[in-house]
Amino acid sequence: MKEKIILLIILFLHFSIVMSQNNNFCFVYNTNETIPVYNSYNDSVTSYFLYKDTLKENYYSLQIEENNNNRFLVNIFENNTLIHKGWIEKKYCYVWCWLMSTQSIYLFNEADTGSSHIELSENELIQHRDGIIANILDYDKGSFWVKLLLKTKTATHIGWTLNYCGSIYGSCEGERATTPSHVYGFEK
Numbered sequence: 007m008k009e010k011i012i013l014l015i016i017l018f019l020h021f022s023i024v025m026s027q028n029n030n031f032c033f034v035y036n037t038n039e040t041i042p043v044y045n046s047y048n049d050s051v052t053s054y055f056l057y058k059d060t061l062k063e064n065y066y067s068l069q070i071e072e073n074n075n076n077r078f079l080v081n082i083f084e085n086n087t088l089i090h091k092g093w094i095e096k097k098y099c100y101v102w103c104w105l106m107s108t109q110s111i112y113l114f115n116e117a118d119t120g121s122s123h124i125e126l127s128e129n130e131l132i133q134h135r136d137g138i139i140a141n142i143l144d145y146d147k148g149s150f151w152v153k154l155l156l157k158t159k160t161a162t163h164i165g166w167t168l169n170y171c172g173s174i175y176g177s178c179e180g181e182r183a184t185t186p187s188h189v190y191g192f193e194k
Contacts, residue, residue, distance in 0.1 A: 029145045029152050031172030032078075032099040034058050034066040035134075043082070043092035047074040054090050056082065056098075067174050068099055073144055096143060101152060101170040103131070103138040107185050111138070113165025117151035119190045124165065130158045140170070 034041060034056055043054035056066050064084055072079035077093045103111050105128055114123040131138050143164065144153035151166045168189050 029150045029170075029172065030070040030147075032068050032070065032101050032142045033172065033174035034068065034098055035100040035139055036098060041094065041098050043090065043094050044077070045092060047072075047077045047079070047093045049093070054092055056094075065174050067172075068094065070099070070142075070145060097141060099142050100139045101142050101154070101172045103140050103154070103156065103167075103170055105138070106169065106189065110186075111156070111167065111169040112186060112190060113154065113156065113163055113167050115165060117146040117149060117153070117166040121166075124163065126156065126158060126163065130160070132157055132159060142170075142172075 035058075037058045037060050039057070041056040041058075042052040043056060044051070045053045058064060058066060067083040067086075068078070068080040069083065070078045070080055071091075074093075076096055078096060078099055079093050080091070080099075081088055082090045082092070082094075105111060108125070109128040110125045111131065112123050112125055115121040140154040140156040142152050143155055145151070146166075150168055152170055152172075153164065153166050154170065156163050156165075
Protein backbone atom coordinates (compact mmCIF):
# COMPACT_ATOMS: atom_id res chain seq x y z
CA MET A 7 0.00 0.00 0.00
CA LYS A 8 2.83 2.38 0.91
CA GLU A 9 4.46 1.80 -2.50
CA LYS A 10 1.21 2.70 -4.30
CA ILE A 11 0.93 5.97 -2.39
CA ILE A 12 4.54 6.88 -3.19
CA LEU A 13 3.98 6.00 -6.85
CA LEU A 14 0.84 8.18 -6.98
CA ILE A 15 2.72 11.10 -5.42
CA ILE A 16 5.55 10.74 -7.94
CA LEU A 17 3.09 10.59 -10.85
CA PHE A 18 1.23 13.64 -9.53
CA LEU A 19 4.45 15.66 -9.19
CA HIS A 20 5.69 14.57 -12.62
CA PHE A 21 2.40 15.54 -14.27
CA SER A 22 2.39 18.91 -12.48
CA ILE A 23 5.95 19.67 -13.60
CA VAL A 24 5.26 18.63 -17.20
CA MET A 25 2.15 20.81 -17.34
CA SER A 26 3.89 23.84 -15.90
CA GLN A 27 6.70 23.57 -18.46
CA ASN A 28 4.48 23.36 -21.56
CA ASN A 29 2.73 26.34 -23.07
CA ASN A 30 -0.13 24.26 -24.44
CA PHE A 31 -1.73 23.50 -21.07
CA CYS A 32 -4.50 25.51 -19.47
CA PHE A 33 -7.30 24.77 -17.05
CA VAL A 34 -11.01 25.32 -16.48
CA TYR A 35 -11.47 27.95 -13.79
CA ASN A 36 -15.25 28.42 -13.91
CA THR A 37 -16.96 26.58 -11.06
CA ASN A 38 -20.49 25.23 -10.77
CA GLU A 39 -21.15 26.03 -14.43
CA THR A 40 -21.90 23.71 -17.34
CA ILE A 41 -19.18 24.10 -19.97
CA PRO A 42 -19.91 22.81 -23.49
CA VAL A 43 -17.46 20.74 -25.53
CA TYR A 44 -17.96 20.23 -29.28
CA ASN A 45 -16.87 17.61 -31.85
CA SER A 46 -15.77 20.29 -34.32
CA TYR A 47 -14.58 23.90 -34.15
CA ASN A 48 -17.72 25.03 -35.99
CA ASP A 49 -20.34 22.81 -34.32
CA SER A 50 -23.27 24.44 -32.60
CA VAL A 51 -24.45 21.23 -30.94
CA THR A 52 -22.69 20.22 -27.73
CA SER A 53 -21.25 16.69 -27.65
CA TYR A 54 -19.94 16.67 -24.08
CA PHE A 55 -20.16 18.78 -20.93
CA LEU A 56 -17.67 19.69 -18.24
CA TYR A 57 -18.83 20.70 -14.80
CA LYS A 58 -16.22 21.80 -12.28
CA ASP A 59 -18.02 21.00 -9.06
CA THR A 60 -16.50 22.57 -5.97
CA LEU A 61 -18.07 19.96 -3.69
CA LYS A 62 -16.69 16.96 -5.60
CA GLU A 63 -13.42 18.78 -6.29
CA ASN A 64 -13.18 17.65 -9.91
CA TYR A 65 -10.63 19.78 -11.74
CA TYR A 66 -10.04 19.84 -15.49
CA SER A 67 -6.68 20.40 -17.14
CA LEU A 68 -6.70 21.00 -20.87
CA GLN A 69 -3.91 20.20 -23.30
CA ILE A 70 -4.32 22.35 -26.40
CA GLU A 71 -3.70 20.58 -29.70
CA GLU A 72 -5.14 23.03 -32.19
CA ASN A 73 -6.36 26.62 -32.39
CA ASN A 74 -9.24 27.70 -34.62
CA ASN A 75 -11.18 30.96 -34.31
CA ASN A 76 -12.67 31.14 -30.79
CA ARG A 77 -12.07 27.49 -29.86
CA PHE A 78 -9.25 25.14 -28.98
CA LEU A 79 -9.09 21.41 -29.71
CA VAL A 80 -8.11 19.98 -26.33
CA ASN A 81 -7.37 16.76 -24.52
CA ILE A 82 -9.33 16.98 -21.28
CA PHE A 83 -7.77 15.54 -18.13
CA GLU A 84 -9.47 14.99 -14.79
CA ASN A 85 -7.24 13.87 -11.92
CA ASN A 86 -4.41 13.31 -14.44
CA THR A 87 -6.56 10.91 -16.51
CA LEU A 88 -7.55 11.66 -20.12
CA ILE A 89 -11.35 11.65 -20.17
CA HIS A 90 -12.28 13.29 -23.48
CA LYS A 91 -11.07 15.13 -26.56
CA GLY A 92 -13.02 17.95 -28.17
CA TRP A 93 -13.34 21.64 -29.00
CA ILE A 94 -13.90 24.15 -26.20
CA GLU A 95 -14.42 27.90 -26.33
CA LYS A 96 -11.32 29.88 -25.42
CA LYS A 97 -13.22 31.85 -22.80
CA TYR A 98 -13.06 28.74 -20.57
CA CYS A 99 -9.28 28.23 -20.91
CA TYR A 100 -7.18 29.92 -18.23
CA VAL A 101 -3.61 30.13 -17.02
CA TRP A 102 -2.14 31.64 -13.87
CA CYS A 103 -0.16 34.85 -14.22
CA TRP A 104 2.84 35.12 -11.96
CA LEU A 105 4.49 38.29 -10.82
CA MET A 106 8.15 38.98 -11.29
CA SER A 107 10.43 40.56 -8.73
CA THR A 108 9.16 43.94 -9.99
CA GLN A 109 5.64 42.91 -8.85
CA SER A 110 4.55 43.14 -12.50
CA ILE A 111 3.41 41.13 -15.49
CA TYR A 112 4.76 41.98 -18.94
CA LEU A 113 2.67 41.73 -22.12
CA PHE A 114 4.40 42.02 -25.52
CA ASN A 115 2.90 42.85 -28.93
CA GLU A 116 4.64 39.82 -30.44
CA ALA A 117 6.14 36.61 -29.05
CA ASP A 118 9.48 38.39 -29.08
CA THR A 119 11.34 40.33 -26.38
CA GLY A 120 12.32 42.90 -29.01
CA SER A 121 8.71 43.95 -29.59
CA SER A 122 7.06 46.74 -27.65
CA HIS A 123 5.47 45.78 -24.35
CA ILE A 124 3.47 47.04 -21.41
CA GLU A 125 4.13 46.45 -17.73
CA LEU A 126 1.09 45.79 -15.57
CA SER A 127 1.78 46.32 -11.88
CA GLU A 128 0.26 44.20 -9.12
CA ASN A 129 -2.01 47.03 -7.92
CA GLU A 130 -3.63 47.18 -11.40
CA LEU A 131 -4.40 43.45 -11.49
CA ILE A 132 -7.54 41.67 -10.35
CA GLN A 133 -6.94 39.06 -7.68
CA HIS A 134 -9.24 36.04 -7.95
CA ARG A 135 -9.74 33.58 -5.14
CA ASP A 136 -6.49 31.74 -5.89
CA GLY A 137 -4.37 34.31 -7.72
CA ILE A 138 -4.22 36.22 -10.99
CA ILE A 139 -5.73 34.46 -14.00
CA ALA A 140 -6.04 35.23 -17.70
CA ASN A 141 -7.66 33.66 -20.74
CA ILE A 142 -5.25 32.04 -23.13
CA LEU A 143 -5.90 33.07 -26.74
CA ASP A 144 -2.99 31.46 -28.54
CA TYR A 145 0.37 29.79 -27.99
CA ASP A 146 3.59 29.71 -29.94
CA LYS A 147 4.43 26.08 -30.74
CA GLY A 148 8.12 26.89 -31.13
CA SER A 149 8.61 28.55 -27.73
CA PHE A 150 7.07 29.01 -24.28
CA TRP A 151 5.17 32.19 -25.23
CA VAL A 152 1.39 32.43 -24.82
CA LYS A 153 -1.01 35.15 -25.92
CA LEU A 154 -3.32 36.25 -23.12
CA LEU A 155 -6.41 38.33 -22.57
CA LEU A 156 -5.85 39.86 -19.15
CA LYS A 157 -8.44 42.03 -17.44
CA THR A 158 -7.21 44.67 -15.01
CA LYS A 159 -9.21 46.95 -12.74
CA THR A 160 -9.51 49.57 -15.49
CA ALA A 161 -9.00 47.84 -18.88
CA THR A 162 -8.58 44.65 -20.86
CA HIS A 163 -5.13 43.92 -22.31
CA ILE A 164 -4.04 41.41 -24.94
CA GLY A 165 -0.44 40.40 -25.41
CA TRP A 166 2.24 37.74 -25.44
CA THR A 167 3.99 36.77 -22.22
CA LEU A 168 6.21 34.32 -20.39
CA ASN A 169 4.64 35.35 -17.03
CA TYR A 170 2.24 32.40 -16.76
CA CYS A 171 1.73 28.83 -15.62
CA GLY A 172 -0.77 26.38 -17.12
CA SER A 173 -0.84 23.99 -14.17
CA ILE A 174 -4.17 23.86 -12.37
CA TYR A 175 -2.37 22.78 -9.19
CA GLY A 176 -0.67 26.05 -8.44
CA SER A 177 -0.40 29.69 -9.36
CA CYS A 178 3.40 29.62 -9.79
CA GLU A 179 3.92 32.43 -7.31
CA GLY A 180 7.33 30.96 -6.47
CA GLU A 181 8.56 32.66 -9.63
CA ARG A 182 8.33 36.10 -7.96
CA ALA A 183 12.10 36.09 -7.47
CA THR A 184 12.72 35.91 -11.23
CA THR A 185 13.85 39.21 -12.66
CA PRO A 186 12.48 40.46 -15.99
CA SER A 187 16.00 40.75 -17.39
CA HIS A 188 16.57 37.05 -16.68
CA VAL A 189 13.33 35.93 -18.39
CA TYR A 190 13.00 38.48 -21.19
CA GLY A 191 16.62 39.45 -21.79
CA PHE A 192 16.27 43.17 -21.06
CA GLU A 193 17.52 45.25 -18.18
CA LYS A 194 15.00 46.89 -15.90
